[in-house]
Amino acid sequence: MARQEKTIAVAGAGSIGCYVGGCLALAGRKVNFLGRGRIVEAMRRDGLRVSDLDGRDRRIDPEALAVTDDPAMALRNADIVLVTVKSGATEEMAALLAAHARPDTIVVSLQNGVGNADKLRAKLPAQRVLAGMVPFNVVQSPDGEAPFRVHRASEGKIMVEEGVDGLAGLLGVEGLGVEARSDMKAVQWSKLLMNLNNALVALSGLPLTRELADRRWRRILAGQIDEALAAMKAAGMEPARITGLPPSLLPKLLRLPDWLFGLLARRMLAIDPEARSSMWDDLERRRPTEIDDLQGAVLSLAKQTGTPAPTIERVAALVRQAESEKRGPPGLTPEKV
Template sequence: MASGEKRIVVAGAGSIGCYAGGCLALAGRQVVLLARPRIEAALRQGGLRISDLEGRDRLIKPEALGITADPAAALPQADVILVTVKSGATQEIAALIEAHARPDAIVVSLQNGVDNADRLRAGLGQRTVLAGMVPFNVVLSPDGELPLEVRRASDGKVMIENSDGLANLLDVEGFAVQTHRDMKAVLWCKLLMNLNNALVALSDLPLARELADRRWRLILASQMDEALRAMKACGIEPARTAGLRPALLPKVLRLPDWLFKLLARRMLAIDPEARSSMWDDLQRGRPTEIDDLQGAILRLAEKAGTPAPIIRRVAALVHQAEADRRGAPGLSPDAVRA
């Protein structure tokens, strides 16, 4: 797959999509960002700034960006479609791809949750759909700030299912990509870590501060215990993707603060202002991905007949915050456990 000839469309250019597409464009790939009108307008006015923890700080001027809010303008030209919409929009984007994209376009899901590639396949018939996983957080600059900035706030390599030459096409500076033979196992491991998204949203704390507080880590560890119990009962073995075996994560999270900070330096190597996408959704009054994160474990636990009271409580609190539409509620650990 010759990198200079393949056309990439990023379907859902929010924080992750703009970061991925920006890095690809800076590396000389042919990229079009399919974005919501709000993002399109900001990019056309001020361009796109790409930064990360390693000190890169790069600007793409508006005239150098391929941007549109029109699926009929973007999708027909795509050789590769990177799907970066929220889980709740998966069926909608599948319908747009089916209506406008060529049958031979390769579709890659770079979304949270474990089922989105399957949902895309269900809506796209015989098209090639690959699962992928983005391990890092991306911080999007506030509305009205120009140029629009996306900052990679943590580390890690993107993983995708193996496809001839695709990883080489997508593997560029600032956006490292590799293949993995068992993406389902990778996605279940990522889901374990994503159980913390709700705690960041409920606490209204930056991710680094929340993880540095053992009271919050104990809640995360309890959620992971419930998730691992349900996975084991259903024969699911999450992949080992970040050093530790997934089964050891709850034990590490329960360590005293001083020891956790000493042993989990990589986990705490996060931009001090980074929060979770679920926090951002609550702040903007949008539906969250709670039903695809905690909800996926609750469905698995029901199937397995295993208890998941902490996950159920966290999910209920996020649903309440969605209904209240007052942003992140700023709860204490005790209020979450109550």
Template sequence: MSQHKELPITVAGAGSVGCYVGGLLAAAGRNVTLLTRPQLAKAVREHGLRVSDLDGRDITVAPNALSVETEPDRALGRARIVLVTVKSHDTAEMAALIAAHAAKDALVVSLQNGVRNAEVLRHTLGHDRVVDAMVPFNVVQTRSSGGAPRFHRASGGTILVEKGDGGLRALLDVPGAPVAEHDDIEAVLWGKLLVNLNNGLNALSGLPIVEQFGDRRWRGLVARQLDEGIAVLRAAGIRHAPYEGVPARVFALALRLPDALFRLAAKSIFAIDESARSSMWGDLEAGRRTEIDHLQGEIIRLAETHGVPAPLNRAVLARVKEAERAKNGSPRLPPEDLNGAR
């Protein structure tokens, strides 16, 4: 692949992660188009967008530094690279739009949660056009009247893409959103899914992740979910890679430490901004459908197939579904409400 920085890149379904990555690509001189919702498109056209991170980076990308579109034909028709950042349940619809409007040789990269998005994209677009990838970090979106919407990376990590010719990695690798190749992206995605099981718990708690992890009762629930997930993947014969260098079992052990010891261990395991909450919390607050079926749902489907119990994952899925239907935001449950799931 050409590494030329003028190669047109469209971020398809640009929300928090898409605008953060797209904003940094534009700031680094890449030719970027955001395909996004009308309200966000209007704000970016008028004020640009602001990208910041927990390392102190804070950049405002001017409106004329990137293109913003709300119509798929206009956004996708010009693309040579399409970065898919929609929720997992919207992947099939986005694949159909890409097939209808993008060039037949446009390369498509999945920057999404879950483990099956590339498979869905390939079903419509073909195997050779799709590259799977994993985004490790959390992005918090805030908007203020009359100002540029802000997209703040609230945790660390390197975007991993499946191993290829290196041109894609070089094109996407920019300050603030580093990219590296990995030769077993499927194992990487399963490792990320195990960590992402906390998204549901965090959404139900309504707490910032730092505050949630400061409570040993919540950490115990996170560890139990990890234990269930690890047992299910072992029964299914599925490899899962360490997440940011930390094996899932080590993470589960660290979560069970007393508070003082956990705080010491956490400094070497992960860094996270005090403002960070899971994207699933944001979905509940906005009354949107969540990705719970693509996280806990994956573990539960495998558990049923292989006869492995996963009661806590089942309980979390059921409570998130209840909250989705209620459309009252996070239910802000105490941990005791889920402790009985055995």
């Protein structure tokens, strides 16, 4: 795949879309950002700042950015579309792609959850749709900071489904490691285990490092992971190894005393102190969360396989309550969960 001539559209210019698209644009790739509202206005006015916990801090001037809220303009000449909207907006984005993207466009879902690539496939029979997985957290600058900044707050390589020659090379640029994988379903289920923590960060309101440093929160996460692993086992599914540790050992690691966990999980804890979770971002902005696609996906599997999942059910109920109250992250203690 010849790199410089390809046009890459970012469908959903938010945290992940602006970080990934920003790294690609900085590397000289042609990038169209499709976004809306506050972020489109900010990027048009002041450009984009892209930083990371490895110390990179780079800027793109507004004149060098192709940013629009017009789907036709962003999508019609795209060779690759990276879908970076939240799960609840996937169907809407799929309809825009069906209307505006070329049949030979390759669509890559860079979303959490295990069902978004399939939702896109169902609406886009002509296009090739690949699943992807983003392991790192991205923090957006607070409202009013200029230029709008996206900061990669933890480590890890993006994984994309194999099958399109040169795709990992096209997307793998400075600040952005990309690996092609043949086992994306197993990768996504494994990421889902990590994402069971998004809700705990959202309910506590704590930064990820502080939440993970507290064994009381880790025990709740371990309980959710145990339930998810039991449901996956009953369904004959094995989550992939995407961190240094086999997924089956995660609950054991999480239940260790704080001092030992801190020692053994040093790599896992290389996280910016500002990082929280994308579900915390949603409660903070009074938006719908991805609870149905994260805890909800495990609950569906648990129901199908007849395995109990009381911890996940309770966490999901608390997130749904916070979502409907629209008062932001409720700041719960582990005892309240």
